[in-house]
Amino acid sequence: MFKKIIFYTILFVLAYGFWISPDFKEISAGVAIFLFGMLSLEEGFKTFTGGLLEKLLRKTTDGTWKSLSFGIVSTTVMQSSSLVSVITISFLSAGLIGLTAGIGIIFGANLGTTTGAWLIAGLGMKVKISAYAMPMLVFGIIGIFQKSRNLRGIGYILAGLGFLFLGIHHMKEGFEAFRDTIDLTAFAVEGYPGILLFTLIGVAATVIMQSSHATLVIIITALASQQITYENALALAIGANIGTTITAIIGSMSANVQGKRLAAAHLVFNMVTAIIAIGFIYQIADSVDWISSVVGIAEDDYTLKLAVFHSVFNTIGIVAMLPFIKRLADTLHSMMPEKLAAKEQPMYLNESAEELPDTAIEAVRKETLHLYDNAFAIIAHGLSLHRDDILSDRDLEAIIYESNKVIEIDLDQEYEASVKGLYAEIVRFISRSQVSMEPAQVDELFALRAAGRDIVEAIKDTKHMHKNMSQFIVSENSYIRDEYNKIRLRLGHLMRNLAIIREEGDDPSMILSLDNLKLEMEQNDTTVNGMLESLIRDEKISAQMATSLMNDANYAYDVTKNLIRMGEALFATSDFDMKQAERDIALTDDELADILNEESGS
Amino acid sequence: MKTPKLLKLSKEALNDEKSKIYRKKSCLKELQLKLKKKHKKLKEKTQNEKDSKEQKKLENEIKIVTAQRRKIIKVLKSL
Numbered sequence: 001m002f003k004k005i006i007f008y009t010i011l012f013v014l015a016y017g018f019w020i021s022p023d024f025k026e027i028s029a030g031v032a033i034f035l036f037g038m039l040s041l042e043e044g045f046k047t048f049t050g051g052l053l054e055k056l057l058r059k060t061t062d063g064t065w066k067s068l069s070f071g072i073v074s075t076t077v078m079q080s081s082s083l084v085s086v087i088t089i090s091f092l093s094a095g096l097i098g099l100t101a102g103i104g105i106i107f108g109a110n111l112g113t114t115t116g117a118w119l120i121a122g123l124g125m126k127v128k129i130s131a132y133a134m135p136m137l138v139f140g141i142i143g144i145f146q147k148s149r150n151l152r153g154i155g156y157i158l159a160g161l162g163f164l165f166l167g168i169h170h171m172k173e174g175f176e177a178f179r180d181t182i183d184l185t186a187f188a189v190e191g192y193p194g195i196l197l198f199t200l201i202g203v204a205a206t207v208i209m210q211s212s213h214a215t216l217v218i219i220i221t222a223l224a225s226q227q228i229t230y231e232n233a234l235a236l237a238i239g240a241n242i243g244t245t246i247t248a249i250i251g252s253m254s255a256n257v258q259g260k261r262l263a264a265a266h267l268v269f270n271m272v273t274a275i276i277a278i279g280f281i282y283q284i285a286d287s288v289d290w291i292s293s294v295v296g297i298a299e300d301d302y303t304l305k306l307a308v309f310h311s312v313f314n315t316i317g318i319v320a321m322l323p324f325i326k327r328l329a330d331t332l333h334s335m336m337p338e339k340l341a342a343k344e345q346p347m348y349l350n351e352s353a354e355e356l357p358d359t360a361i362e363a364v365r366k367e368t369l370h371l372y373d374n375a376f377a378i379i380a381h382g383l384s385l386h387r388d389d390i391l392s393d394r395d396l397e398a399i400i401y402e403s404n405k406v407i408e409i410d411l412d413q414e415y416e417a418s419v420k421g422l423y424a425e426i427v428r429f430i431s432r433s434q435v436s437m438e439p440a441q442v443d444e445l446f447a448l449r450a451a452g453r454d455i456v457e458a459i460k461d462t463k464h465m466h467k468n469m470s471q472f473i474v475s476e477n478s479y480i481r482d483e484y485n486k487i488r489l490r491l492g493h494l495m496r497n498l499a500i501i502r503e504e505g506d507d508p509s510m511i512l513s514l515d516n517l518k519l520e521m522e523q524n525d526t527t528v529n530g531m532l533e534s535l536i537r538d539e540k541i542s543a544q545m546a547t548s549l550m551n552d553a554n555y556a557y558d559v560t561k562n563l564i565r566m567g568e569a570l571f572a573t574s575d576f577d578m579k580q581a582e583r584d585i586a587l588t589d590d591e592l593a594d595i596l597n598e599e600s601g602s
Numbered sequence: 603m604k605t606p607k608l609l610k611l612s613k614e615a616l617n618d619e620k621s622k623i624y625r626k627k628s629c630l631k632e633l634q635l636k637l638k639k640k641h642k643k644l645k646e647k648t649q650n651e652k653d654s655k656e657q658k659k660l661e662n663e664i665k666i667v668t669a670q671r672r673k674i675i676k677v678l679k680s681l
Contacts, residue, residue: 512670516663519666577629578633581626584673584677587673
């Protein structure tokens, strides 16, 4: 209700403003065009985030300086600290980067965003940038209509820049015309009350527009046309810096606790920086004067001096906060603890992971691995094996033959409790997030969904085997007992090997080792059939035992097939192209049959 | 960098299909190298293995790696 009142009040104030002042209309239109340009620019950069940004982010997680530099460079290039914040939260939520690296990126983004003030003050106010806007818009829109993804991305970026320039032009024109009718400097407030008041105005303006860049453009254009004093402009810039954290806070609302921690770190950083900047505003302004005289900025060039101020106080913030980055991360960890999610609750699927196709895919992959972890325990217990024994390096054969104690487990209940709900959440997330994806990315999501189905099938097959297995591994007939123990051993080995391949997922050749497991599966199938024939022929087992064994050998074969297929889709962590290459090189059933035939022939 | 070369590079970067093939080739070459090393390692392991069952397993792995390496060459040739 409150939101609605605010919304309609803003609309009414704007409409009234347009009615009484055409200049105000031009300034507001400038802001609107500028914001539209930001959206278009973000859309363009999102096109290029696939793969490249992920690769870069992986490399920035190993050091504070690297993540800081990444934040500076990416924000300078994309000209949007909000986009960098949202992407960072999204990567953090999907578990692609750690909190310390995320904080480093956010600190860097704060400095990177100050390049915007330089561009606007240095270029926007001195050159007639609207002249560049027109061709950019034309080429940009032509690009947007192209089929090629890259050309479309470039088109969005060009159109975005064009709109940004056009917006700045209209704001500049509006303020210059405004100067002739009204003098806003009459409302200037001197001293600290003025600083605090204008800081609050800066916060409010940025919260409303959701863009510190837009606030800065208004400040700089108003300053250039002498509608606000230099001192008040400095306070507005400080306010814009605090206001920009609102975007990150809103972005983190739908994120998991990691994203919320990052938004809190962002707020802490910007608040500390603002307190320092307000407390030492006159000293910082003096240092800005000194820096300006050193680099040759004219004494009355207040727009460029504002850009210097913006960079200086953000640098001070980084210098002040950088030594505490790890402590800040630790404090946030203890203040915002991770709620221990129930086994059946999703850990990675949240709205912020949906922001980018790549993070959505990664979140689904990790969640399906979580599903597999839950299924692993069920399958292991279904085979009367302990999870830890499978994952250890102890001799599995010895473990199985030493202890044939049946583990009592209600597989249906376990499936309902820790798999069914989670699988349903994964399927729901996939249906929701595939809407804005490229066909290849949708295929990847479908492959992951199929992996989830394979896991569920493997549990169901284990359930079918369970009754007979519980009966025959303690049977007095040593032949049938041996055969069922062999099934347990083969499946135990398979699960152990899958765990090894999963751990080495970064090495692309490891995924191809799954072909060995496929070959072993086929060889075992042939051996089991041969053995079954001889056991029946020699009357070592009863006919009823034989049918049970025959059925269960088939179920074991299906469990193996399903788990290997799941591994192929789930364990590859390399980039998209490498995954495709791995799938191309994995051997087909016919190629494996050729190797088997070659072997039986020799 | 000379202008024609720069133009060619940017043209390739903008051509989705060509850049896809280029990326695929480089991935396959990386895999080829990894499998070559794996093949060598497996051969050494087989020679030192005394247990015949384990030796048989390693030989199977070699067969798989060999088939995969052949497949890479075939795919690379087709690109």
